[in-house]
Amino acid sequence: MDQTQVAMMGSVTSPLGFTAVAHAAGLKKENQLDLALVVSEHACSCVAMFTKNQVVAAPVIVDRETLAQNSSQLRAVVINSKNANACTGDPGLANARATQQIAADVLGCQPEQVLVLSTGVIGVQLPMDKLEAGILAGAVGLSRENGRLAAEAIMTTDTHPKHLAVTVNLPGGMVTIGGMAKGSGMLHPNMATMLSVLTTDAAVAPDVLDGLLRTAVNRSFNRISIDGDTSTNDTILLLANGASGTAVADPDSIAQFGTALNQLCTKLAHMIVRDGEGATKFVEIRVTGAQSEADAHQIANTIATSPLVKTAFAGSDANWGRLLMAAGRAGIAFDQTKINLWIGVRQPDELQLVANGTPTDYQEVDAAAVFAQPKFKILLDLGSGGGGTAVVWTTDLSHDYVSINADYRT
Template identity: 50%
Template sequence: MSEFSLPLGFQASGIACGVRGDVGRLDLALFVSDLPAATVGVFTTNLVCGAPVKVCRERVPRATGRAVVINSGNANAATGDRGLADARRMTEVVAKSLGCNADDVLVCSTGVIGRFLPMEKLEAGIPEAVESLANTPDTFVLAARAIMTTDTVPKQATRSVELRGSNGPKTVRISGACKGAAMIAPNMATMLCTIMTDAELTPADADAALRVSVNQSFNCISVEGHTSTSDTVLLLANGASGTGPLDADSRAKFQSLLDEVCVELSTAIIRDAEGATHFITIDVIGARTREEAFRIAKTIADSPLNKTAIHGADPNWGRIVSSAGYAGVPLREEDISLRINGLDVYRDGAPLPFDL
């Protein structure tokens, strides 16, 4: 049994409906809230975005979200008006099976760009996915597997904490599932993520919290620097924990917990990245602002020379210092120091002797 669980009032399923062409390969996931949920999202910065992204942008933020349907194997991107109609049709089929409004259903697709969806397979599979819904660790992991493309493992996270709202202290849960292993770069890259919580949040509070967490996690990862057409991070908050509106202290605790979930999921993407052999964390200390620190770290992370040096175990640390110098952040060479894996190699603008 999976160690990850769904929050109260949520169900999930993952089935094989033939989108991928591989017999028995899971390719259709469904996440459903039993109650109307505050639903918000953050999406790709690519101007060429998939049809599902366009549909989701039209529908969030909203206070009455009910479901997220996701297919893998086909991105439904660069598919024109037909692709947009197909994305909307997917939400209509889900809504009919659930007995809810189609506008309360969001849709995501991931896979090959430039091909039309096999709608006959999806329209047949969605009712089956609805029939398979349950709030169990097993259905949660099936849904996480169904959204995988080049991923080698499902990516999930679960956290719980006691929070206080107008109805007193209650246990609140946050759980998420994501996919992503290639086309990963800051500003959202080829990844899809659905996060669910039984906390009670307004759409405005949920939107603000999600944007903070995404900026500290998904927007801080890089593999090859390619920004995708389909990136989506969604958050649904249905209030099923019974807390009522959270007090200020509990909202801060919720933010920290959401940050943890997003960091765990984004880290899982990097660890599973296509062709990756190293996991590197870049800490920039002493910058004047977070934005300047981010710019320096991003420049270092995106440098092909730095990546090849790390892959080849080449101690050419000068490339890292050089990258910081062209990040577009005002700095003085004599103020720069560099430590790698706890080893000081450069301090106050001068190299240090070290043993390999």
């Protein structure tokens, strides 16, 4: 029986013992929210996954160092938008560490109990006077009611905040997992998403937490792509404070908690895709019949990031030849005479376009009608007899995407 309940209006502060605040520190124009704090009343186990880009932001470097020394006594996360603090050299590192100290002083904890996240323009130093004033002013407003506003404060080109929570009845009692995420462009995760903070009031040891997070990320955030670019700042954090008094230690609890975490991460990942820069389509690409899941994933990813495929999605052009072209350059061997291709709205196999490498007698108007929908599915079976299967969620590439990114810094 599914013991999980999803609260779409839930947030990063839905779990017991977590508070948040959102503040307009002046990094954005027109008094927009641009600074968020997420704070736990109790020390947390914390694990993270970071970008695999070789160019990494100062907060990524500092957080990696912090968690290497302390993964069981975390108390707070400070997140700013508008400025990525990336490619900022030693001054950027000093500013990230200063942010830890400022937050620690006002919260009454140690700097090594604070993590920092940033998102925004690359190559610009943080305005520390504004950031410090914002942390000091914002900290007095910490509340469980501010989870949604915190999700709003971390947005860049996002059009709406992304947050939710799930509750799950474990053998030892009920626990809650909350989360928020941001990401709209420069988004092709090779670890997680642009930024995401997940919280839970379950008691979970760091080693168990780490395995659960990696599994969830690989099934959700690592299966989405907006434009094929991996950010310098990608970070996902999972903090567990144990405030519920329920432990996740036995196999049944770990399995149930993992299912709930996977569900939460998948829903957040879908929210990100639907809010992709300029996106008008939400497309699920499923590849089956590969020799391994990794092979299937590589093919699905190649299709999802092809500009020719994505522009066909934008134009509602059922140009399926581009799908096969992209699959063929993914670097995975398969026999083109055995491939089968279907598309559909409710089910991916509603309309077969290719059978054993040969076009079927489908009607073009029917295929175009599927591609014209705001949400549709593609199923590519390689016909190799292998059990490798993977799903990737992506968007189209519209004129609006170009316009947004042509004017990003203005």
